[in-house]
Amino acid sequence: MLSRFGAAAAESDSWSQAPEIEQRPAGPPADREEAADTPGLPKMGSFEVMNRTIDIAQSALARHTLAGYPADLLIEVPRSTCRSLEFHRAVEVIAVGRALATQALEAFEIDDDESAAATIEG
Incomplete structure (x- = not known):
């Protein structure tokens, strides 16, 4: 572990065997178990x-913006679809986006038709 910070292996071994340093898990005994x-x-x-x-900051900003200006239709692409710098997966991600958009638009049209029918009946 200490080799990451520039300490030699011999130094790290001598530190772990020092009598005044007791290595044990932190926290109460229940937490250790x-x-x-x-x-x-x-x-x-x-x-x-x-x-x-x-990602966390963008998510919080998006929630704040949507609270002030609610969208008629919101399409959320799962974060697990791709990660940053995965441009080589563009075709796959675009296909996922199109599928989600199609589903969302169909659901939106069905809801819109039902609300129009309710308005006509009422």
Whole structure:
């Protein structure tokens, strides 16, 4: 682990064997038992952390904007469809977008027809 920060392997070994440093899991004993049973979190690089941060900010801004100016039709493409810099998957992503748009427009037209019928009846 310390080799990432420029420490030699010999230095890191001597640190882990030092008597004054006790290495144990943090938190109360119950948390330690749960931590042993739960799988580890995925390791994220700095780019992934930055990208996730931007996604969260964009999502919050979109929710705020939609609250002020509600859309007649909202098509949400799942974030799992593609990641940043996956331009090579453009054809696949466009196909997913078209399929979602078709479904959303059909549902919108059905809802619009039902509301028009209700208006005529009323």
